[in-house]
Amino acid sequence: MSDASLETDATPLSATASQPQEAGFGDFFALLKPRVMTLVVFTAFIGLIAAPGGVHPLVAFSAVLFIAVGGGAAGALNMWWDADIDAVMKRTRKRPVPAGRIMPGEAFGFGITLAAFSVVMLALATNFFAAGLLAFTIFFYIVVYTMWLKRWTPQNIVIGGAAGAFPPMIGWAAVTGGVSIESVLMFALIFMWTPPHFWALALFTRTDYDVAEVPMLTVTHGRRSTRVHILVYTVLLAVLAVTLGFTSVGGPVYLAGALVLNARFLKGAFDIWRRDEENAEADNYRVEKRFFRASLFYLFAHFGLIGLEVALAPFGLGGW
């Protein structure tokens, strides 16, 4: 623990008193990346309620909770490994580890303990398949994405995005104990959504990734290429999103909503594609920022529509 209150020759209490570095509860909570966790909780919950069959509400609550804790653990381990990058990026330099409120070793211990805890508890609450998927997700995010791909290839976001796409699959597996075309498509929806979402962010936070030397597409292939990539991935995403509407988790409500959402999202991607840097800098990346904000709503809306189909089902209105 970073016990700053201990008085030693090197760090007298009077010296530390002006700059308290002791972590509060909120600092440890921040290690779990709570904003990312909202996406994990929501998509896992939708995956769980959309799955055929059902579980006791307390088991469902526990499953979502432990999936969220697993996601949080992965976030803490990510902050432990990426502390050097976080320290130089404006967006992340106030995080607990680079800010010095939590020592890297503490973040690692906290993350690894929560990771093991979440997997074991999910296995006990639901089944071993769901727990295995959660364990794989944490492994994938930390080892494959954070330690390997992030600093090595501009495709980091594409492949690493898979880690964030697993929660609805885990929620589905918590009920069914397996995988199906619906859960794979929900996975694919988040997987294809992640690259345009982050590339739009990279377009208007340009100096951050340059300074941190993270090989984002904007840095390695240029900004024109990034704009093309955003459009291509958004087209593929739209196909996937609409296809999901024809499966058992979709229905007329989902399909109608998805058509509108994807038409608007495609328009946004098209606007980004046809702009050049001169235009973007002239209006301070207004279109890119709007696309980024819209992407957040886009994903929540799609999973919300799946949830709506489930809610309408008892009234004979949901599904096909």
Added chain:
Amino acid sequence: MALSRQHELHRRRQSRNLGLGIVLVAFVALIFGLTMVKVSSDDFTLPLNDRFDPEVSG
């Protein structure tokens, strides 16, 4: 500086201890609830070795 003085450090430590306490109490309640749900379900069976066997127990 006297150690008894309420300092930002103490406030942070208190928040951490209080937060951890609440999390632990909630966890105990959750495990209790989960146990009740599991043992109350229709398909609940004890592991084979733990079942009551009148012949073995006499």
